[in-house]
Amino acid sequence: MEYYEGSFDSIVGDLVAGNRVPAVISDEEYGWIISISYPYKSESGELLGYVCADISMDSVVRDRQNYLLSTLLILAGVTAVFAVLYYVLFNYVFVRPIKRMSGAAAEFVSGGRDGEFSSSIATLSVRSRDELRLLCDSLKRMELNIREYVNNLREVTAEKERIGAELDVARHIQSSMLPCIFPAFPERREFDIYATMTPAKEVGGDFYDFFMVDERHLAIVMADVSGKGVPAALFMVIGKTLIKDHTTPGRDLGEVFGEVNRLLCESNSEGLFITAFEGVLDLGTGEFRFVNAGHEMPFIGRKNTFRAEKIRPGFVLAGMEEMRYRAGVLQLNEGDKLFEYTDGVTEATDAGNGLYGMERLERVLCAHGADTPQEICEAVKRDIDAFVKDAPQFDDITMLCLEFRQKTPGIKEEEQ
Structure with a gap:
């Protein structure tokens, strides 16, 4: 049996013609039903009627x-x-x-x-x-x-703390070896002196010194050891001790540096060297004898105006054996000042790697030419700090300022 799903009206034509129509499944007007129509004809083929049946599909649905x-x-x-x-x-x-x-x-x-x-x-x-x-x-x-x-880190940290404590002790020992009590010679009216050192690490390679050779002569030393840290500090101690021990009354400073250089070369397994400047001031005459082993030029202040002294430096100490050094002489008048320093001053750098430089140092010195040696050193340090700001310090900053106030009274003309 064929099935046709749709409207019953669509097959009315087949019914009128007497044709057989398929079963119709419709859900329109009469609900879900199956309508079956079959034509009933006579023997002659005449349509007599239809046999129709409707079956409800509701139960099926x-x-x-x-x-x-x-x-x-x-x-x-x-x-x-x-x-x-x-x-x-x-x-x-x-x-x-x-x-x-x-x-x-x-x-x-x-x-x-x-x-x-x-x-x-x-x-x-x-x-x-x-x-x-x-x-x-x-x-x-x-x-x-x-x-x-973490265990290794703890061991390293403990070792660093131990080394840090030892370096702190070394820093205090080093600081105690440098003159640090000012005024240094309160009983002497002929001069005033001040010095300071700011190390770049716990212990540094720069050093300064000043001492009375005898009652009439004042010696000053400014030096810079190559390298940083403990080796440089130990070499500094040796150099400082040798220079002071060999600076004796009446001895030529060129000979002093020649002997110090020879001794340093004998015990220089690390290959270090020292740039150094030493001068001896005759407090009775103002004569200033000096020797320079590759160090920076000192500034001389006359009438509150500082100028860098053109001094030809010699070779560094501990650089080569049998080197000869020649002493020079300057005349300081009453009221004159001398400012000596290490390269950590002029080579201080800011965040942009700009150098502090000689010109800026000279301007600061001239601006404070009438100040005391301590005030001059403090002014230079403040200006360096303002220049570098937060940039790290890569080198020791050391400076010394000497003012020759008056000649030692009571010295006869022939003694001068």
């Missing part, structure tokens, strides 16, 4: 709807069951191990902040043999590496 609904409910239930099983399985296989590893890592880090790491990661166990197992093994290796790194 309800059964179909119930079937579809049941199928959907079953599918939804099966899907929900599978979803729950998937969630439980996923949580058990993936989420729980990851949470355990995350918690163990957090506990490990928290214990590290308190100074003692826990063994939470080491006790982790993952039964799977997939990427989670690899991740767990990686965490365990990471824990071992971190423990080893």
Whole structure:
């Protein structure tokens, strides 16, 4: 039997012609029914009538709807069951191990902040043999590496603290070796002197010194040892001691530096050298004898105006054996000043690597030409700090200022 789904009116033409029509399933005016029409004819073929039957489809439609609904409910239930099983399985296989590893890592880090790491990661166990197992093994290796790194770091930190304490002691020892009590000679009215050193590290290679050679002669020393840190500081101690020990009354300063150079070369396994300037002022005459071993030119202040003295430097100390040094002489008048320094002053750099320079130093000295030696040194240090600002200090900053106030009274003309 053929079926035709649609309006019954669409096949009326076939009925009038006496043709057989298929079953009609309709949901329009008469509801869900099956209408069957079959022509009844005589033997001669004359149409006598139709045999028609209508069968209600409501029960069929309800059964179909119930079937579809049941199928959907079953599918939804099966899907929900599978979803729950998937969630439980996923949580058990993936989420729980990851949470355990995350918690163990957090506990490990928290214990590290308190100074003692826990063994939470080491006790982790993952039964799977997939990427989670690899991740767990990686965490365990990471824990071992971190423990080893932290232990090494603690040892290094303890060693640095020990070395820092020793360097701090060395810095105090070094500072105590340099004259640091001012006024240095309060009983002497002939001169005023002030010096200061700011090391770039815990201990530096720069040094200064001043001492009375005898009652009439004042010696000043300014020097810079190559390198920084403990080796330079130790070499500084040797150099300072040798210069002072060999500066004796009446001895030529060129000979002093020649002997000091020879002795330094004998004990210079580190290959260090010293640039140094030494001068001896005759307090009775103002005569200033000096020797320069590769050091910066001093500034001489006359009538409150400073100018760099054109002095040809000799070779550095401890650079080459059997070097000869020639002494020079300057005349200081009453009221004149001398400013000596190391290259850490003129080579101080700002954040843009600009140099402080000789010209700026000269301007500051001239601006404070009438001040005392201490005020002059402090003014220069303030100007350097203002220039470099927050830039790190790479070299020691050392300076010394001497003012010749008056000649020693009571010296006869022939003695001068």
